[in-house]
Amino acid sequence: MSNLKTLIEQMTLEEKAGLCSGDNFWRTKVVERLGIPAINLSDGPHGLRAQGEEQDHLGVNDSKPATCFPTAAGLASSWSVERLEQLGAALGDEAQTEGLHVVLGPGANIKRSPLCGRNFEYFSEDPMLSSHLAAAHIRGTQSRGVGSSLKHFAANNQEHRRMSVDARIDERTLREIYLASFEHAVKEARPWTVMCAYNRLNGEYCSEHSRLLTDILRDEWGFEGFVVSDWGAVNERVPGLEAGMELEMPASGGERDAQIVAAVKEGRLEEAVLDRAVERLLRITFRAHDARKDSAEFDAEAHHQLARHIARDSMVLLQNDGTLPLSNEHRVAVIGEFAERPRYQGGGSSHVNATRVETLLEALRSRDASLDYTKGFEIDRDAPDQQLEQDAATAASHADVAVLCLGLPERHESEGYDRTHLNLPANQLALIEAVARVQPNTVVVLANGSPIAMPWVGQVSAILEGYLGGQAVGAALADLLYGEVSPSGKLAETFPQRLEDTPAHLNFPGEGDVVRYGEGIFVGYRHYDTLGTEPLFPFGHGLSYSRFDYANLTLSASDFDGQGSLTISCDITNSGEREASEIVQLYLSDQTQTVPVATQALRGFDRVALAPGETARVELRLTRRDFCWYDAQRGDWRLPTGTFEVRIGASSRDIRLSQTLDVQGDDVALPVIDRNTLLGDLQRREDATRVLRQHLADIADELPMLNDLMAREGGDDLMNAMGHYLPLRALVSFSGFTEARLENLLKDLKALA
Incomplete structure (x- = not known):
């Protein structure tokens, strides 16, 4: 610390201001005379996007080859802290190889509406699941001496007018949902940097929101790194610096550096504020260079296989009447252009130049599957093609099983704009009708970054949600379709029956530059479960080729006073005939009626792999915070007194075990006393x-x-x-x-x- 202060004392005002913005799109400035190096940053939630001289932010120009892993929408469905750490470590290894110091990601924003064009890059509608997976991602990357940049802080829940929109969120909702999605990751994983969002939050741009960036992020949560702007997110540079936003990216051509210098000279900005920002930047800069491995390299094939294993752990079997798994004895009609032109990643700034891409057709042919392939539809257009449909129907009628490879083309969902509906393209809907009419054993394999409506759900026998499965997507799908492994993913978001059922429907994307979060805390399954609205597929849902029994729920105490922790235990038995993994979910139902609450909230989870007949004792812990609601009037978390129900389930709608618990909460606080007190x-x-x-x-x-x-x-x-x-x-x-x-x-x- 003292060495940094000494170094800062030797810097000119212009040099200090210059360190607060980039040198180009991906690199910070150097100060050669003082030995201050630059750091290199790269997009990378699910794969690096290191570019050469032709640099840009939105993936227009090609980047260097890198492993493309599944996007966060799929990763979250693995509910696997272990897999997220492995992925983060792999990104760190590749970053070291490319001479990168900070990887931009993961994205921990809440999936408020399935229409958000960037949902493929975010984990979940639930803040607990999102923040724990983000923490694992960060731990993995930073274990390799490469920094993570947790983003986009905060409330970046839509792409529509994202650089100007004002997210109006009440304090309780902000704390319990939108900030909670970041909080655990910041406190537990300690990311080197946090990226502030484009949007405004309750009137203030996130890039100059002192309460967000200083009062909460630093003073409450203990963040010690630096805050970087999203690319082009800076509104006013000097207020941003005062608020706690240290690094502006990309380069501003010296314009905003000059603004900082002028503000100091004119007495509008204390030089101590600038010095503090520079110290934070230098601390991370030197840490990154101390951790640099000059001879680093990675095994591209090993990373490809890791991408395959992560993808198959992330895919979700939504529906199955017994048609799956397939065997080589089945004659299979593979239909749909996605089988040979897979959509395996999202669009925009996270676009990865994959080291190689394994298609489903390649994977099936390599295992000598008996198949016929027909195109079925064209990815690049939405209009139905009767000839392609007829060819597909003919192939399906001559097969034992039809596998339809469907999904959303990249132009339907991407960074920069939101979706306007939940439907598949018209040509794919027509294809389902044509094939299901002649083939009762129809399996739909989906490639999409967010939920879709499925009015055809009753016409098909099985649905495998592949999300955007990364470069090994074909091999992963083949592994699951043919039962090499059992599907084990579970939804980290609710699939609605229709758009009108979604929590934010009446408030998304807002009016002009204002979007009101009128649904409050009732986001995702909290909305569906509390209102009793039947989803298409519920949060936490996912089928297996095996089956699991839940038994012997025990609580370490019959009451809880907020001190220490409470251990929740139960037995999970694989009662099927295949090795498989189950994701055990712990929900807590607050029945005290102290304040309006959701029917239940996720408070713990575990992923357990079991051999046939094997039983495992699963233990989960609850702490005071798990029982609390946020009292905005007092600015603190409150523990209510009364009855709670502990619920263990296979999904939010498949609760297997439950037990009540008495909680002795905080003393009831007096309201503000005045003439109008009731x-x-x-x-x-x-x-x-x-x-x-x-x-x-x-x-x-x-x-x-x-x-x-x-x-x-x-x-x-x-x-x-x-x-x-x-x-x-x-x-x-x-x-x-x-x-x-x-x-x-x-x-x-x-x-x-």
Whole structure:
């Protein structure tokens, strides 16, 4: 620390300001005379995008070959902390080979609406799952001496007008959903950098949001790295620097460096603020160079096989009537251009130049599968083609099974714009009709980055959600279709029946530059479960070629006071005939009715691999925070008193075990005491009720609505309800209570706080 301060003292004002912006698209500036090196950054949530001289941000120009892993939408469906760490480590190894110091990713934004064009790059609709997987990704990358840049902080939940839109989110929702998706990853994995989002949050651009970047990120969560802007996200540079945004990317041609210099010289910016930013930048810069491995290399084939294993752990068997798995004895009609031109990654800035791509057709032919291939539809157009459909139907009618390779073309979902509907292209819908009409054993294999509507779900026998499965997607699909391994992925997001059922439907994408998060905390399954709306496929859903029994739920205690932790244990048995993995999900249902809450919330998970007949004892832990809600009025997490139900399930809609638990929560806090405080709110505290009785005893007969408060037997329900919602000031209006007495009452109540 002292060495950095000494170094900063030797820098000119211009040199310090210059370090706060890039030298070009992907590199920071050097200060040669002081031995300050540059650091190189690269996109990389699911594969590196290191470019040569022709640099850009949106993937227009080719990058150097790198392993393309499945995107976050698929990765999250593995629910595997181990796999995410392995992927992160592989990215770190490749980054060391390319001389990169920071990898931009992972993206931990919440999937608020399935229409968001960048959902393929985000993990989940649930903040607990998202933040734990993001933490694993970061740990893996940084274990190789390469920094991660957790993004996009915060509330970047749509692409529509993303560089100007103002996300209006109430404080409780912000804390419990949108910030919680980042919080654990920051606290536990300690990313070297955090990338601020393009959008505004409650009126302030994230790039100059001091409460977000300093009060919460640094002071509350303990972040010690530097904040980098999303590329082009800077609104006003000097306020951004003051707010805690240290590095502007890409280069600004010196324009904003000059703004910083001028602000210091004119006394509008304290030089100490600039020095603090430079110190944060230098700390990471020197850490990155100290960890540099000049002779680093990676095994491209080993990484390809890792991509294959991760992909097959991430794919979700949504539906199966027994048609899957296939065998080489089946004559299979493989239909759909995605079988030979796979969509294996998302579009935009995360576009990876894969070292090689393994298609489904290649993988099936390499295993000597009995198949015929027909194109079925053209990826590059949406209009139906009757000849292609007829050829596909003919092939399907002569086969034992038809495998339809369908999905969303890249032009339907990408960074930069949102989707407008949930449908497959018209030519694919027509193809399903034509094939299912002649072949009862029809399997649909999907390639998409976010949920789609499936009005045809009842016409097909099996559906395998492949998401965007990376460069080994073909081999992974073949492994699952032919039962080399059992499917084990489970949805990290809800698939709705229709767009109108989605939580944000009435508030997405907003009006002009304002989007109101009117659904509040009821995002994803919280919405569907609380309203009782039936999804197409629920959060946490995924089928297997085996089956699992759940038994012997035990809690380490029958009550909980918020101290320490609570251990939840149960037995999981593979009662099938195949080795398989199960994802055990722990949900907590707050039944205290203290505040409006979702019916249940995910609070833990574990992925367990079991041989046929094997039983494993799964242990999960709950801590105080898992039971809490965020009290915006007091700016703190509150533990309610009452009954909770612990639920263990195979999905959010498939709860296998449950047990109730008594919680002794925090003392009930008094509301803010003033003339408009309601009598009913004060009755939640015994001491406040005592004070009220003392002051109001002589006027009880004048106000029948005080019956409940005075603890009389019986009483009129209407009167009691009116008394509950009576503000203190109304005592003067409806009785002989005077203003002077009211002031004395307020004084005594305030003394209780």
